[in-house]
Amino acid sequence: EIYFRLKAELLQDPAFDFTDEGRQWIDRMLDYNVPGGKLNRGISVIDSYKLLKGTELSDDQVFLACALGWCIEWLQAYFLVLDDIMDNSHTRRGQLCWFRVDKVGLIAANDGIILRNHIPRILKRYFREKPYYVNLLDLFNEVEFQTASGQMLDLITTYQGEQDLSKYTMPVYRRIVQYKTAYYSFYLPVACALLMSGENLDHFIDVKNILVEMGTYFQVQDDYLDCFGDPEAIGKIGTDIEDFKCSWLVVQAMAHANESQKKILTENYGKSDSACIAKVKSIYKDLNLQNVFFEYERMSYEQLISSIEGLPGKAVQEVLKSFLHKIYKRQK
């Protein structure tokens, strides 16, 4: 398993003189936070690279693509560890959030930083001599900057000042999702595969825009499933309503509601009382948000397919279509 190889090398990194205690801490922290996700982002690098190459990959090429995939998983772990602290969350991937684990506490903030710092260590070890090394560093830096900026927007919109639903509009929603989620989850894996294939990312702005659109669509699904999905299938019980999340559903609800419905939403959104949650859900049903979502899903799909088919290059089209078909009408 490549994860174990990467971890073992990080724990022997000559740039730091580990104590046994320190090595054990990092070992446990990595096992707790890095694997255990759906690995979608990581797998996308390999799948995209295969489609772009058009031929079978050598063992070495597969290894390098996997290493980049794992870098994205490390990036994700870094964002999640810190996001859970800032959101004061309780569970993640079916276990306690790392900062809530006994004797961890706010050391978790520095662990997030360590996770982030592992990425350039991995990149340097395996890609230092590649012609695209500097582009890889620039790519990870730019995408991290965008994600942190999206996170800032999310935080100042959600937490700063009083709870005020009128701030949750479609342009605000789209901007948060685009930066906070879409760049690193959808653009980054494909961009890694493009760099490995020797491409110049400046020539793939359209591809980037389509992937960011797809990432937005993915997050809308996530928000929909949080309320209307099957908890068995998604593996958790949604809490967006009580958490006062800027969810696509509440944005649509506020956009479609009449004054009395808006009042009910305002009075009940963001409260953990189950009667309040039920009132919000009943407004969602009265406004037929399930159908609004199905319509949005159909339109997004059609627009994405037509954008993809407008691109030059069959290989790139295939990459994007396979990505889209993995997520279209997903139930989890």
Next chain:
Amino acid sequence: EIYFRLKAELLQDPAFDFTDEGRQWIDRMLDYNVPGGKLNRGISVIDSYKLLKGTELSDDQVFLACALGWCIEWLQAYFLVLDDIMDNSHTRRGQLCWFRVDKVGLIAANDGIILRNHIPRILKRYFREKPYYVNLLDLFNEVEFQTASGQMLDLITTYQGEQDLSKYTMPVYRRIVQYKTAYYSFYLPVACALLMSGENLDHFIDVKNILVEMGTYFQVQDDYLDCFGDPEAIGKIGTDIEDFKCSWLVVQAMAHANESQKKILTENYGKSDSACIAKVKSIYKDLNLQNVFFEYERMSYEQLISSIEGLPGKAVQEVLKSFLHKIYKRQK
């Protein structure tokens, strides 16, 4: 003022679609956290670069050296914002810690991340076409990794499990200080100047080791002044004793104390009660730690000078000596 130019450019960064609110947030966050330090680290880049070049610098060269100096100040701000959260500190540089400012709270953790992400934005804007660009990225990445690793050691030594003074030994102390402080405060500025001068850092391992030694000496002074310095001169009242810090003083005290003195230290160190603090200080005096420090200071100075004079290259020697003379016998 170069800081204002860098800030203005970051607030117009085309990689992120700022809202007015978001721009104001970052503007205020930067002004609160980035300037206002002693700027030692930033100034060191320019001073070192001048000495290495041996000739007057062009306006452009001065600007670039300043930009790198500010990158180090940004890095410092990032570490301090997060460190204050993790240490649950109250004040920093004579003002409230950023996370304690009204309506900031844990958004500060993401602000720390944003500060960190500004560095590659500045580097890309001004250094992308320089032959040493990739080395600059590698350097900042490696030094950040070492600092975060040192911070981890500090955190798991200080916070994990019960307060136990017997963990505070000289090797533990040296390792924490070397990684947490010396690399970024002492090695990084000189390494930046070396890269700008076209040098290969692999040929300056001895210089690195001397600077890390100097950084350790600097931190020992810092720990000494926290207890024995003039609060007027250093601009704050030390709190290392009540904070259960792994300070050079307590490490020396534990190394020199007899059993009954150890017992008193163990019972009183890390308590905010002023009677406890007084008991610790009186043991420091009984053990004559001021003289132990003066002796350490003299020996460090002599060893550093002799290491410096053993180096090839007069310009490098001058850089290190000027650095050393800035800190030798400092009172603040």
